[in-house]
Every structure is written in C-alpha cells, then in structure tokens.
Amino acid sequence: MRSHNCGLLRSADIDETVTLCGWVDRRRDHGGVIFLDLRDRDGIVQVVFDPDTEEHFATADRVRSEYVLKVTGRVRARSEATVNPSMPTGEIEVLGKEIEVLNTAATPPFQLDEHTSVGEEVRLRYRYMDLRRPEMQQRLRLRSEVTDAVRRFLHGEGFLDIETPILTRATPEGARDYLVPSRTHPGQFFALPQSPQLFKQLLMVSGFDRYYQIAKCFRDEDLRADRQPEFTQIDIETSFMDEAGIMEITERMVRGLFKAVLDVDLPDFPHMTWAEAMERFGSDKPDLRIPLELVSVDDLMQQVDFKVFRGPADDPLGRVAALKVPGGASISRKEIDDYTRYVGNYGARGLAWIKVNDLAAGVEGLQSPILKFMPEDVVASMMERLGVANGDIVFFGADRAGIVNEALGALRIKVGSDQGLVGDGWAPLWVVDFPMFEDDGDGGWTPLHHPFTAPACDLATLREHPGEALSRAYDMVLNGTELGGGSVRIHNLETQEAVFDILGIDPEEAREKFGFLLDALKYGAPPHGGLAFGLDRIVMLMSGAASIRDVIAFPKTQTAACVMTEAPGTVGAAQLRELHIRLREQEKKTGDS
Template sequence: MRTHFCGLVDEALIGQTVTLCGWVNKARVQSHQAFVDLRDHEGIVQVLIESDQPELFKAAGELGHEDCVRVTGTVRARYAANDKIRSGKVEIVPTAIDVLNKAEPLPFHAHENAGEDVRLKYRYLDLRRPEMQQMMRTRIRLVQALRRWLDARGFQDIETPILTKATPEGARDFLVPARMHPGEFYALPQSPQLFKQILMVAGFDRYYQIARCFRDEALRADRQLEFTQLDMEFAWVGERDVQDATESMIREVFREVMDVELGEFPRMTYAEAMRRYGSDKPDLRIAMEFTDIADLVKTCGFKVFTDWANHEDGRVIALRAPGGAALSRKQIDDLGAHAAKYGAKGVAWMKIDDAAKGRDGINSPIAKFLDDATLAAIVQATGAQSGDAIFFGAASYKTASDFMGAVRLKLGRDLDLVDAGWKPLWVTDFPMFEWDDEAQRYVALHHPFTAPAVDDEADLRANAKTAVSRGYDMVLNGNEIGGGSIRIHRSSMQSAVFELLGIGKDEAELKFGFLLDALRYGAPPHGGIAFGIDRIAALMAGTESIRDVIAFPKTTTAQCLMTGAPSPIPDAQLAEVHVQVRPAQAAS
C-alpha cells in the first residue's frame, strides 16, 4: 500500500516516485496552490498541488483534519526548506490522492490543551499526537535496550503465571473466580516474586522477565492498577553482585536511549537518608539537608519543641531554605497545608532578614519563645544567611522526618533549587520490620522474603525492633526506580520471619507451603531486583505522570474511559463462575 514512510522521505529520493499513507495534519488551499502536510508515525512531509491539476486541486480542498489518505507522487526539492524536520528539504508532487477514510469532526485537536478525561476517552486520537508518539517510542527503546543488555549476558527470559495463588505482598490482590473449582479463586500476581525464587532453586541461575503486575490500590500520578516491571533474579550472589550488575545495566541503557552519562551512584543507608533528607528515596538534585536541633531547644520556651526534644522517640528538625525569606505568607501557609498531608500538625518558620542584627533581623512568630542564645545557636547550626528562611518540624522521629521530607521537596520546587541533570544513588540497609500500631504487629518493610542481615534466627527474634534487612533500592532524581534484596534461602529463617510477622505455622503452610518446601531442597543463596518500566520511561520522557508512557492507562478512579471498564457482568455469566454480587452497603 505504501513504499516509504512520510517522515523518512529526504533528498536521496529526489526524482523518484513514492506512495505514502498517513493522516492529514494540515491542509492549506490558496488561489493557485494547495499544501497538505501528511503525517505518519515517522513524521511529516509536505505535499504540493498546483491549480493546473484541477482534479487533485479540488480533492486537496476537500481534505479534512485527520482524514486517512494515500498519496502517490514524485519527490522534488522544496523551494523553501524547513530545517526542523528530516523531510523539510523535499516535497511531493502528487499524481494521485486517495481518501481511504474520512474523519468526522474530532472531539479535540492536537494543539488544544484537552483535559485528561477527554484524552483518555479518545486515547487512539491522543496517541496520534507527535508528543505522545515520542513518549511511547522512548518507552519502546527503553525495553529494547534492556532486553539487549540482558540477553547478551546470559539472562534467561522465563514467563511466570498470571493466574496464581493469593499471597500477601503489601497490597490487595485482584481475584479471579475459578469456574472449574466453585468457591475458589486465583489471584493476579502483584509480582513474580515467589516464582522467580523457585526458579533459582530450580537451577536457572539468571532470570529476567518484562512482567505485568497487578495491585488493587489507590492510584496517583506514579501508580496504576496494572503496571510493568523488569523482574530479575540471580543465584549465588550477595548485595554488591546484584547492585554492580544492575547499575551497569542502567548506565548503559541511559547512555543508549538518552545519550546521558549518569555519573556516580553513591551508597547511603536508610538511616542516613532519613536523617539527612527525611526520605528513603532522596532527591539529591536538591542540596538542602536537615539539621537536628533537639539538643539546642530542650529547655527553650516553645513547648512543641521541648516536648519532642525530650521525648525518647522525638525529633526536632531545622531546614534552611536559601532565599526563603522571599516567600509570601500565603506560600508559607501552603507549605504547612502540604506538610499536614504527611502527618504534620504545624510547620514553624523563621525568616532571616538580616543575620548581622541578631534577634532584630529575624521575622518569626516563634522568636518570642526563644532566647537570644538559642536563636543564635539555631542560625549558626543551620548556616542560615541574610535572605534565607528556616523551617521547623517537631514530632515523632518518623513523622517529623516524613513531613519535613515533603517540605524539603516542595521548597526545592518553589524556590527553584532543583539542579538540572540526573542524580542516582543506592539506598541500603533498610529496617527489616515496621511496627503497625493498628494491627499491633510487625509488617515487612520490603516483603516477607527479604533476608535479614543476621544469620541466626534467635538473634533476629531477640532484636526484631532494630533488625536490618539486606534490602536495597535504586533511586533516581527522588524516584525509586528499582527495589530488591537478598532473599531468605533457608526454610528455618523464613519460618522465623513469618512468625515475627504474625503468620502462624498453619497459615504459613497454607499460603506458603510450596515455598517452604522448595527452600528445604538445597535452595542456593539468591537475590534480585525489580525495576519499574513505567516510572523509568516517564523520567526519560520528561513527564511526571506514568499515564503518559502507558498506551491505555486507567484514571485515578481506576477506570478505562475508552472501553468503559470496569462494568457490570450479566447474572448468567456470574452464575457460570459461581459468583453472586451483593448490593453495596449504604453509608451510615
């Protein structure tokens, strides 16, 4: 049907006859000439029709935006070149224009700032837009580069089941009724975690899969119900083996896809990341760091500070914001509202109008509660200068770290303190467990199959509160792009971890008996990592939303506007899978 792609026609084809297929990007009819910009997925080429071709001239005048057409004609040099596109030095003089399919008036045009709901309902039109084509092709190149790297190094691409057993991995499972087993259900995998571990037991040594995963959880810009990850597992490895190999992979992929050198990957423990930045995925493009000032305010007159400074689990943080004195009161109030989403009851502040004047050069609603010596000590400890601001957080260690971490990121954006470029790092030595106050038990910080740093089960049981795991995350520009760990490879240790997580022996056998059995038959030491394809592609494409690099994403309300999913199922179809839908309970 065609001989060439529109966007690839260039001077090498001058004088040749070509047949092109595409959409009418723009049609401009003048008194003696008509210009048609014809577009396909490779780009645009100009078609020029002279009035001395009356039938073709008439056909050009009847073309509408996004009509699907085929053009046959001769390539010639263009009178006025367009250096912005590959085909900009040539044009097509047609001998035939065939309209393959007329387009009805569009619900939105490429140049319009259409709302996301409209774009997602008519996703096929949205994806035609050159910027969306570029984003999706960035994702395609990313996956191709990953596969090339993995295949060249002996990794084996092995598929794992989509219909599997429900297991707790931190989010709700999507359940699928089993028609041939009434009353029983499959679950869609949250990850291939257990299968890839069993592949290590089975002797496959180096595994990978571009895996589809499913989690029934709240959506936001960087979350989807269904997502894609590069899943990897290695046998006979320690942490640095996995980290060094995958760091090399990510470096090479960014070099190939983006022509970017990522530079150094520093290593930072979880404890250090929380202490300095209030985040386990710190954005190192923002230079601001926390200053702990509990020792400076233990006896001050500000009760919020003194209460938490003297609390066993308390933390009082000061954060210097260079140039922050220029922030308006509304911006400061917005900052407090933002911090409240992360558990803050308030964020105190202090503007340093003139550091040389001491108290008289400080503008702050809390200054009256602090004596001159304390004010001076805080300014000195933070290194604040004239024109800066200092923001304060006081709460339990984790809560203060969390909300001040959010404050740091917002200040970085508001004050234009985010450096350009790429800042990767490894975050290591995560806590093994977190205490869940509501459930009154420990939960796994990564997942229940992560190995502890200690080899002795008795040691782990005795020191569960402070136990460190062999988990690690790769972080890039404040985004966790990969997370992994060395796994538990002994059945006795896995049982001990289940016990500490409140999973009794019978429950463990019911849910994970197949894994415990596999670990008893010579399971080798093994570890792995999973990388978020959607998130990496979004970073490469320069968009904040992973929806922009997923062909058919769900909305934040977990709907597909194009197909209308989810949708009701007829009673007869439900009966086939032995399911009956109960009416939703009215809110009381």
C-alpha cells in the first residue's frame, strides 16, 4: 500500500513520487492550504494539499486527528523560512495529489504528544492509543533493539536459545506462585514459573553447556515501580565456568549492549562485598552516583545513657549509624518532619539529627534536640569521625541493623535526589560475597538468593556455621538498580541435601518438591552457574522511564490488574465445574460485631 515510511523521507527523496500511510497527527488550514502532519512508527512528515486538486482537497478538509490515511504526492524542499530543524523530515514536505481515508477515528481520549498530563489509569485503559505517542513508540523500539543486541551477542558466544515450560509445578522461590487449575487432573494445579531456574539447571545436566532464553516469568507479589506480576528475564546459564568467568562474559554483554544501543561506554565495574555495601550505603544495590555514606557510631553511643542510642549500640543485632549531608543545615524543620515520616515507612521509629552551624564553637555551635542526652566529648569525637563542616546536617538511625540499613539507605537516596547530589552518567558495580542465609525471624534460616546457590565454604563449615557462610552469588547493579543477579549453582547431591536440611526442608518434602532435581544431580551434573537480567529494568534505565510499566506494551497496574481488558475477571459456573472448582461465597458483613 505504501512506497515509503513517513519518518524516513529526507532531502535525497526530493522530486520522488511517494505513497504514504499513517495517522493524522495534526491538521491545519492556512488560508486555503491544508497541512496534514502524517505519522507512522518512524516519525512525522508534513503533507500539503492545495485547492488545485479539488476532490482530494475536499477530502483533506474533512479529515481529523487520528484518521488513517493513504496519501500519494511529490516530495519537495521546504522554503528556507519554513524549514523545521527539530524534525528529521523538517527540510522537506509532500505535495499531496491523492488522498484516501482508510478509516475514521473518534476524538482521542487524550492528547497524543509528549506533553500529555493525563493520569496513568486513563493511559492504561486506552493503551492502544497511548502506544501511538512518539515517546512510547521510541521506548518499545529501544526494547526491540536491546533484545536484538542481546541475542546477537549470546549467539556469537555459542549460547543456544532453548525454551522452557510455562506450565510447571509450584516450587518455593521467594514469592507466591500464580496457580493454574488442571481440568484433566482434578484438584491439582500447575504453576506459572517465577523463573526457569530448575529447568536451565537440568539443561546443564543434559549437556547443552550454554543456554539462554528471553523468558516470561510470573510472581504474585506486592508491586512497585520496578515490579510487575509478569515480567521478562534475559536468562543465562553455562557449564564449566566459575563466577569470575560468568561475570566477565555478562559484563561484556552489558557493555556491548550500551555501546550498540546508546553509544555509551560504561565505566569500570568495581567489585564490592555485600557486607561493605550494607555498611557504607545500607543497601545491596547502592547508587554510587550519590556521594553520601553511612558511618557506624555504635562504639561512641555505648558511652551515652540515652536509651534510644545505647540500646541498639549494645545489641549485637543492632546498629547506630549516621548520614552526613554536606550543606544540609538549610533543610527546614518541616522537611525534617517529612523525612521522619518517610523513614517510618521502612520501620524506623524516628529520625534524630544535628545541624552544624559553627563547628569552632563546640556544642554551642550545634543545633539538635538530642544534644542534651550526649556528653560533649562523645559529640566532639562523633563530629571528628564524620568530618563535618559548617552548614552540614547529620541524620541518625538507631534500631536493629536491618531497619537502620533500610531506612537510612532509602533516606540517602531521597535526600541525595532532593538536594541535587545525584551525579551524571552511569555508575555500575558488582556486589559479591552475599550471605548464604538470613534469619527468618523464627529461629530458622531462609536463602538470601534461592536454595540452589552454591556456598563459598566447605560442607562441614556450612553445617556448623550457616549464619556465617557466604555464597557464590553476584548481582550487577547500575545507578542503584539491580540489573540482574546470579550464582554458581549446587551441582553436588550431598551439598543440595545439606542446604535443604539447613532450610528446614525435610527429605520427604525435598523429594516431593524437588525429586527430579535431586535425581538429576546423581547423573554427572557438571559445575554450572548463570545470571538472570531484568529486561524491563534494563530498558527502563536506558530509556529514562520512571517505571517499567512505561517500557512494557501492555502492563498491569500496581494492583496487578489490566484496566484495558478488565482482567482478572469472573468465569462462568460451567467452566468452574470443568475445573472442579467451587467458589466460597463471601460472608456478608453486617454492622453487628
């Protein structure tokens, strides 16, 4: 139907007769001459109709925004005064000779340009319209370029693209499964995969050596800006390669990806241990563009009688940490109150602070409601350790270490953004040496990654000191976002059984849930490991979008619903009977208690 795409016409096409198809972006009538901005996925070109072509001029006069047109005309140069340097097609226009309305359109529910301010729910309800916007078109094109570059790299490195099942069995991987009832097996359920983890390990046992898949994954979990119930992973697994080798090849892939798609040369990827990341930044995915760090002051707070600080300082599981913000003394009391409420979202019970007005004046030059609880020598030692200067503010967190890290880590990001302290560019790193396990709060252990991650210690040490054991896991982080995580896997049956035992998974439960894996480990499983990248997160960062919903064609809302198709929805009684499911009627609530 068309000879050219609208957005690809250039000066080299002048005097060519072209046929274009697209949507009317704008229509303007200037003194008897009609200008139509015609848009397709490659961009916009200006088409001009004058009264000389009477029939087609009349048709052009009737069209409105978002009509679908087929236009034939001659490419000509714009006059010097009308050249539009902000458009790739701004040096030319098309003198229309024929026009055909392929379809009319109702008035769009919102303006389809980069300045649209309509709410997200409206955009998602009319997603097919939202996706016409140039910004959304560019993001999904970028996503396609990313997947293409990933595939080319991995094929070049000898990886095979192998699909794994979508209907599988429920396995505990840290989030709730989406369950699918089986019609042919009454009372039994499939689960949608949280990841292809076990299948890709079985592919290594099968001898395929290097596997990858751009895989759909599903997790029924609480959502945030970087979470969706269904998401896409760049899933990678390889045999006979240790963590250094896996990190080298995937780092090379990400470097090549940024160079090919954005023409960006990423800087060096420093390696940082999990313990250091938590100590300095309160996060295992620190944004290194922000020059703020947490500093422990537990030893100093053991010298004060103030229980808010002294209690956590004396507790082996507690922490007292300080966050210095250079120039932050200008932060108002209202802003401090807002920050106090903000850290409360992370479990903090308050936010202490000290403003440094005149360091030379000692305690008299400091401003804070907590100074009366602290000896002057302790305050002086703390100011020296923190390296404060006039005009700074120091925030404090005191509680269990996990709460302090999460609260001050989040405050570091927020204050850094609010105070304009976030540097430009890209700051990648590898976080390594994760603990194998974390306390589940009930005297047991839960895996920090997943139960198939290999320990960095020998089996005897793992059994004797599980809380001190490190894993062979690694995460790639970029600008405070975890791009992907992986590990060397357990390939030895005895080690896998020991990990299940530490996690409180008895042999009967292990056999029921993972019998196929345990059997496979008996038959010559090779050393193997891998890494899974979040494709949606990568594209979000590369495009500058605020949410992964803006780089997914048809995303769900934060309540895991699709407002466009109104999914999830109810199904009929007949279909439920086929699935052997009976719904429990919700009891009607009354005013009586």
